[in-house]
Amino acid sequence: MRSYLENEQIQELIKNAVYNEISLLFIENIQRDFSEMKKYYIIDKDGCEVY
Secondary structure (H helix, E strand, C coil): CCCCCCHHHHHHHHHHHHHCCCCCCCCCCCCCCCCCCCCCCEECCCCCEEC
16 A cells, blocks of 8 residues: 555545544555554564564
8 A cells, every 4th residue: 555655645544444443454565664553563574473
């Protein structure tokens, strides 16, 4: 998603999803900026999980 949408568009999408009680799952192949408002699960190539 982040390859196609601007940060402002992503924030609007998240805000709209929260308002409509819709869960979102973003799967990315690179590490992006972090926010304390979101939950992150990182799975590396060895299958190790970081929360």
